[in-house]
Structures are given as structure tokens and as C-alpha cells.
Amino acid sequence: MIGLTPYAVSMVTMLSLAAGTDYVIFLLGRYHEERSKGLEREDAFYVAYHGVSHVILGSGLTIAGACMCLTMTTLPYFQTMGLPCAIAILVIIAAALTLAPAVLTVASKFGLLDPKRELSTRGWRKVGTSVVRWPIPIIFVTSLIAII
Structure with a gap:
């Protein structure tokens, strides 16, 4: 048992x-x-x-x-x-x-x-490109949103 x-x-x-x-x-x-x-x-x-x-x-x-x-x-x-x-x-x-x-x-x-x-990846590609180009501002904005 x-x-x-x-x-x-x-x-x-x-x-x-x-x-x-x-x-x-x-x-x-x-x-x-x-x-x-x-x-x-x-x-x-x-x-x-x-x-x-x-x-x-x-x-x-x-x-x-x-x-x-x-x-x-x-x-x-x-x-x-x-x-x-x-x-x-x-x-x-x-x-x-x-x-x-x-x-x-x-x-x-x-x-x-x-x-x-057919799934479109165009929108997510823009998001990914933005994160790679501007990591610090993106981290700041997402952290601010998470805190709020």
C-alpha cells in the first residue's frame, strides 16, 4: 500500500x-x-x-x-x-x-x-527586433509595467 x-x-x-x-x-x-x-x-x-x-x-x-x-x-x-x-x-x-x-x-x-x-510572424519579429536593438529601455518599460 x-x-x-x-x-x-x-x-x-x-x-x-x-x-x-x-x-x-x-x-x-x-x-x-x-x-x-x-x-x-x-x-x-x-x-x-x-x-x-x-x-x-x-x-x-x-x-x-x-x-x-x-x-x-x-x-x-x-x-x-x-x-x-x-x-x-x-x-x-x-x-x-x-x-x-x-x-x-x-x-x-x-x-x-x-x-x-498560415501563421504570420511579422508582429513578433518586430517585437524581437525592438528588444535586441533597445534592451535597456525595454527592460525599464516592462519592469515599470510589472511593478504597476
């Missing part, structure tokens, strides 16, 4: 939401990239899954391993978080590699995930 403290439950929730969202963004972003290159839906899915699945697996196993290291600490606060967090990440990996592609496939059959338009 795994003891779940309120801290462990909070960490499991936070890690699950963060990692799950990140992994779906990886997959969906790669799918959009391939669709915008002109690939058909099925081909774009296979290329996206092939390109992202090993990244998801490696990232998730790294996080799960780090969470398991928490069980070896001398502080009970961290010991109780290790195993539940590691198990949660393993479940998220399984969902990201099985459920997310299934949802992506069904949604893409209805055209829900196709890129709607």
Missing part, C-alpha cells in the same frame, strides 16, 4: 497535468508541422508519432527516475512523494503514447486538428 499525504497528492496532480500537457503539445505540434508541409493526415500522424514517441518516453522515464530518487532521501516529506509521483508519471507516459495518438487520430478524421491558416 502506498501512503498518500496531501503533499504527495498535490505533487502527483501537478506533475501529471504538466507532463501530460507537455507531451500532448509535443505530439500535436509535430502533427501540425507535418500537415503544414503538405502531408496527408495519416502520413503526418505517423511521422509525428515516430518523431515524438522516443522523446516522450525518454523524458517521462527521466522524471520517473528522479521521482524514485526522492524515496532515498532522509526526509519523510520527500520519501512519501517519490513512489506516487513515479507511478503517476508512468501512467502519463502510457496515456501519452496510447490515448493521445488515438484521440489525435479520431479528431483528425473530422478535420478538427488541421492547421486553419
